[in-house]
Amino acid sequence: MVLSDIEKYQRNLEAQKRWREKNPNYQKIWHQRNPEKSKKYGRDFYYRNWEKRKLESKMRRRRLYSKNPIPIIERQRKFRWKTKIEILFSYGGNPPKCACCGEQELGFLTIDHINGDGAKQRREATLGRGGHIFYLWLKRNNYPEGFQVLCYNCNCGRARNNGICPHKKSMVGKYEI
Ligand SMILES: [Zn+2]
Ligand SMILES: [Zn+2]
Secondary structure (H helix, E strand, C coil): CCCCHHHHHHHHHHHHHHHHHHCCCHHHHHHHHCHHHHHHHHHHHHHHCHHHHHHHHHHHHHHHHHHCHHHHHHHHHHHHHHHHHHHHHHHHCCCCCCCCCCCCCHHHEEEEECCCCHHHHHHHCCCCCCCHHHHHHHHHCCCCCCEEEEEHHHHHHHHHCCCCCCCCCCCCCCCCC
16 A cells, blocks of 8 residues: 555654654653753744743833833933942942042042044944933943043033143133133
8 A cells, every 4th residue: 555645644644643642741751852952942942932031021110011111210220320330439439439539429420432433433332322221331341441431510520621621721711722
């Protein structure tokens, strides 16, 4: 008797079904018998489901957020502040202070690019407009050199006075430049 491909396939399927009925833990047996395949299968499964799981966790976060956003916002705020404090301590000493005028008010302190090429560097590292993402970048890159703590006054003053804080080179009366 010659079997067609479809018949062979059906026979195999039935044999497989019978074997599985006899061995209820057939999945486990298969994994033990095919360790390499099993590993590969697990890996493939992991990657196939990567996007799905990412989406699921995003939706879960979204659901939680829409139910009660306050604790999530509060947690984010705390995390961002904690990161900023760590950065200020790493670059501004203990307690952190402005490298120019000595201001210690945390609400005024920020990170300044010593060479004044912040915008360029941020563009290259795609760090957005600075702020939290920039602070995280500093942390992840092990606090690279070239940055210092300044207060906003000295930081903005430098930017407007060719890189020298007006505390050091006054702009008073300089109505023309
Ligand atoms: Zn200052
Ligand atoms: Zn200054």
